[in-house]
Amino acid sequence: METIVDVNSVEKSYGLMQVLNRCSFKINEGEIYGLLGANGAGKTTLMKMILGLQKIDGGSIYVLGREVSNNTVYLSDIGSVIENPVFYEHLNAKELLSMHLRYMQKKADIPEILQLVGLERVDEKPISEYSLGMKQRLGLARAIIHRPKLLILDEPLNGLDPVAIAQMRGLMKKLTNEGMSILLSSHIIGEIKHTADRIGVLSGGCIIQELICCVSRGDTNKEKNVCEFVTNDEQRSPVENLEDYVIGLMRREWI
Amino acid sequence: MNLYKLELMKIRLSTYLWAILGIFASLLSIGILFLFIFIMETGESAGSGDAELFADWNGLLALTTALAFSCFSILSAVIAAKVIVKEYCGTNAVVLLSYPVNRKAVLGTKCLVVSSITTVFAFISNTLVIGIMYISAHIFRVMPQMNTEHFIFIVLISSFLMGILSSATGIISTAFGWKKRSVVVTIVCSLLMVCVFANCITISPGNIVWVILTMSVVSVVIACVTYHILANGIEKMEV
Numbered sequence: 001m002e003t004i005v006d007v008n009s010v011e012k013s014y015g016l017m018q019v020l021n022r023c024s025f026k027i028n029e030g031e032i033y034g035l036l037g038a039n040g041a042g043k044t045t046l047m048k049m050i051l052g053l054q055k056i057d058g059g060s061i062y063v064l065g066r067e068v069s070n071n072t073v074y075l076s077d078i079g080s081v082i083e084n085p086v087f088y089e090h091l092n093a094k095e096l097l098s099m100h101l102r103y104m105q106k107k108a109d110i111p112e113i114l115q116l117v118g119l120e121r122v123d124e125k126p127i128s129e130y131s132l133g134m135k136q137r138l139g140l141a142r143a144i145i146h147r148p149k150l151l152i153l154d155e156p157l158n159g160l161d162p163v164a165i166a167q168m169r170g171l172m173k174k175l176t177n178e179g180m181s182i183l184l185s186s187h188i189i190g191e192i193k194h195t196a197d198r199i200g201v202l203s204g205g206c207i208i209q210e211l212i213c214c215v216s217r218g219d220t221n222k223e224k225n226v227c228e229f230v231t232n233d234e235q236r237s238p239v240e241n242l243e244d245y246v247i248g249l250m251r252r253e254w255i
Numbered sequence: 256m257n258l259y260k261l262e263l264m265k266i267r268l269s270t271y272l273w274a275i276l277g278i279f280a281s282l283l284s285i286g287i288l289f290l291f292i293f294i295m296e297t298g299e300s301a302g303s304g305d306a307e308l309f310a311d312w313n314g315l316l317a318l319t320t321a322l323a324f325s326c327f328s329i330l331s332a333v334i335a336a337k338v339i340v341k342e343y344c345g346t347n348a349v350v351l352l353s354y355p356v357n358r359k360a361v362l363g364t365k366c367l368v369v370s371s372i373t374t375v376f377a378f379i380s381n382t383l384v385i386g387i388m389y390i391s392a393h394i395f396r397v398m399p400q401m402n403t404e405h406f407i408f409i410v411l412i413s414s415f416l417m418g419i420l421s422s423a424t425g426i427i428s429t430a431f432g433w434k435k436r437s438v439v440v441t442i443v444c445s446l447l448m449v450c451v452f453a454n455c456i457t458i459s460p461g462n463i464v465w466v467i468l469t470m471s472v473v474s475v476v477i478a479c480v481t482y483h484i485l486a487n488g489i490e491k492m493e494v
């Protein structure tokens with residue numbers, strides 16, 4: 001399986017505060033990697049570093065075999081929704097997506113994508129009239145319309161209603177089945193555990209534990225979101241209660 | 256060209272076109288007012304003191320051009336603040352810098368959008384205003400006439416240079432707005448520059464072309480340096 005993202009001993013500081021300290025992990029092709037961490041753990045910083053929006057103080061990041069640097073070519077293979085998606089609000093969804101495609105120098109069927117995220121009925125409305133949930137959907141549409149190989153989603157389910165959350169989870173699984181890899185971050189454990197194939201717990205500036213979903217993709221159990229996680233080490237210890245386990249890990253790190 | 260069209264898509268051009276139309280209407284009404292000042296002053300103290308500027312076409316051209324420069328410089332700063340300062344200092348920067356496009360090229364296109372809109376409309380507006388004033392004065396015989404061909408040449412040249420000067424002023428003020436991460440600072444800076452430059456334009460109405468040419472050359476050089484500073488800042492920018 002091809003490695004899409006290789007984060008290797010990455011370090012990042014803001015002044016005297018070290019946010020990331022020798023942080024390492026890999027994302028494989030067609031995998032959903034969940035990045036779990038408390039507020040301010042460095043999840044967004046890490047995602048921005050992969051996108052080249054933040055400079056790397058130490059270590060290296062490889063995306064699709066290319067080292068992240070001033071070269072921007074690899075960005076055409078990445079789709080992202082970082083923090084709250086922002087738009088040119090006087091445009092409508094069609095115009096916005098068409099502009100995005102021109103920047104990415106790619107072609108795609110805009111109505112099809114809008115239908116996929118449930119915005120086909122409001123595609124002529126200016127974005128300024130959209131609700132928060134509709135903007136999240138549009139952000140996701142913008143991130144996937146150019147068929148990237150890597151999708152970076154920073155807390156993508158914020159502002160979505162339960163039906164939309166279920167739809168988004170289904171969409172993410174559909175995209176990974178088509179070969180797309182997803183890096184998903186959240187501080188909400190429930191959000192990650194229903195979606196991710198692998199979870200990286202980010203605390204103290206590095207991945208302190210990796211958990212693997214022990215049910216393979218496409219398995220009936222996985223489809224029902226009852227995926228069980230085991231630790232990604234030699235013991236492969238099963239995790240009974242993910243919430244308690246992760247909270248315990250983070251507390252230990254804080255102490 | 257593709258980047259230029261994309262930048263135009265991002266701004267609501269119609270808003271600026273309405274603003275330009277408003278500037279044109281204001282300049283025209285003030286220009287016509289200048290003609291009346293000349294009529295009122297002819298019987299009394301024409302050619303002396305402050306009225307000297309209204310007594311011949313060189314003075315009127317300098318005044319109208321200075322006013323047009325003031326309006327279009329501030330418009331240029333407003334557009335620059337919107338397309339450069341607000342875009343890179345606001346939340347849009349995350350999206351803008353995630354595109355596989357050279358950052359310097361995008362900034363260059365943004366500067367080109369600001370310059371082209373300002374220069375083209377400043378040129379058209381000033382030429383039209385002075386043209387209408389000249390024709391009105393010719394019909395109503397309120398001003399001493401001058402060699403039309405020579406006058407047209409001076410108007411075209413000075414209007415074009417004024418357009419360039421206005422756009423350069425807008426770009427220069429962006430440097431200060433960028434440093435302070437503020438749209439307001441950008442506009443206030445352009446206001447301060449306008450106060451100085453507009454007075455310079457009216458210093459010697461007889462040599463208006465040379466005065467504006469000198470100012471334009473200096474401003475364009477400073478604007479290029481500003482672009483270079485901005486480009487380096489954006490190249491290293493972290494969001």
